[in-house]
Amino acid sequence: MKENNLYKTESDILSGIKSGDQEAFRFLVEKFSNKVKRTCFGFVQSEADADDIAQDVFVEVFLSSGKFRGESSLSTWIYRIAVNKSLNYIRSTGSRKLMSLFERVADDKTFSPEPASNADYCPDSDLKRSEQAKAIKQALNLLAPNQKSAFILSKYDDLSYEEIADVMGTTVSSVESLIFRAKQNLQKSLYSFYKKNML
Amino acid sequence: MDCREINKALFFYAENTLQGDQRSTIEEHLRECADCRAFLLFLRETLDNIDADRLEKSDPLFFTRVTERLNNKIEAGSFLKRRFVSYLAAAAVFTGVIAGGISMGKLFSGSILSERQALNEEISFLDELKQEPIESFFLTLNEDENE
Numbered sequence: 001m002k003e004n005n006l007y008k009t010e011s012d013i014l015s016g017i018k019s020g021d022q023e024a025f026r027f028l029v030e031k032f033s034n035k036v037k038r039t040c041f042g043f044v045q046s047e048a049d050a051d052d053i054a055q056d057v058f059v060e061v062f063l064s065s066g067k068f069r070g071e072s073s074l075s076t077w078i079y080r081i082a083v084n085k086s087l088n089y090i091r092s093t094g095s096r097k098l099m100s101l102f103e104r105v106a107d108d109k110t111f112s113p114e115p116a117s118n119a120d121y122c123p124d125s126d127l128k129r130s131e132q133a134k135a136i137k138q139a140l141n142l143l144a145p146n147q148k149s150a151f152i153l154s155k156y157d158d159l160s161y162e163e164i165a166d167v168m169g170t171t172v173s174s175v176e177s178l179i180f181r182a183k184q185n186l187q188k189s190l191y192s193f194y195k196k197n198m199l
Numbered sequence: 200m201d202c203r204e205i206n207k208a209l210f211f212y213a214e215n216t217l218q219g220d221q222r223s224t225i226e227e228h229l230r231e232c233a234d235c236r237a238f239l240l241f242l243r244e245t246l247d248n249i250d251a252d253r254l255e256k257s258d259p260l261f262f263t264r265v266t267e268r269l270n271n272k273i274e275a276g277s278f279l280k281r282r283f284v285s286y287l288a289a290a291a292v293f294t295g296v297i298a299g300g301i302s303m304g305k306l307f308s309g310s311i312l313s314e315r316q317a318l319n320e321e322i323s324f325l326d327e328l329k330q331e332p333i334e335s336f337f338l339t340l341n342e343d344e345n346e
Binding site: 029 | 206207209210211214238241242244245248249252253255256258261262264265266268269272
């Protein structure tokens with residue numbers, strides 16, 4: 001990323017964006033894109049979907065830049081948007097999958113898993129990694145939204161408890177509690193997955 | 200501690216967040232139990248995958264995709280605004296036509312009423328004539344004169 005001396009502070013970046021400076025927006029996107037994608041990936045466990053949501057996050061940042069009041073830091077605000085967009089995406093995907101299920105039942109299509117193909121073959125290490133990825137995805141999907149958000153911001157984004165509390169609009173002790181419960185629940189889910197698939 | 204109790208704490212052990220007695224108890228159990236060791240390995244590898252997913256990847260075209268999406272959204276917003284204005288204009292014209300129709304309706308219904316009123320008055324006048332026909336009027340007049 002090319003450092004641009006014009007945008008030394010967050011207010012410089014925001015002023016630039018508000019005045020329609022494309023370079024300011026590019027600077028912001030390049031600065032935060034990996035963080036935002038990582039956050040979104042933590043929620044949806046799919047690179048393509050994470051990229052899609054991340055694009056929406058930056059579009060929202062641009063369109064709402066006039067409304068940002070500076071009560072929190074710019075990164076906190078961006079993380080907040082990323083978390084909300086990701087949770088909304090999960091909710092809407094869940095509804096779409098449910099609708100698709102209803103449609104399939106209504107059409108009397110045989111509801112069975114797709115047959116395996118050669119594309120599914122992969123060497124042992126890839127298979128193991130794929131199983132582990134599936135395990136964590138399923139385990140994360142079972143978490144309550146608050147626990148999921150706190151865990152992802154901690155584990156995927158490496159934010160401190162104070163930063164997570166800022167993003168989620170809660171206290172540090174709540175964050176500690178949420179992360180502790182998230183880990184306990186992940187433990188249970190991963191153990192169930194392990195017993196079912198790996199033994 | 201049995202395997203069930205150990206399993207509850209293995210996630211925290213795998214993350215190296217356990218300390219003191221709890222840590223040493225688990226380590227003692229792991230020395231004896233192959234099943235728990237296997238599950239611990241699975242946990243560590245799964246958590247390592249998360250760390251691998253955190254690696255920064257370069258995507259030089261990401262900004263291009265973002266600006267394209269932004270431009271599409273702005274254009275869609277302008278299109279929706281134009282459509283909204285046209286719907287508003289159509290609604291205003293429709294309302295004007297209805298209001299005009301109602302006004303004209305009131306205007307015409309007023310003149311019909313006055314005609315009807317005049318007709319009613321004429322009818323009541325003719326009815327009065329029936330009540331006292333001309334002949335009886337004259338007969339009454341003659342009687343008064345003779346008296």
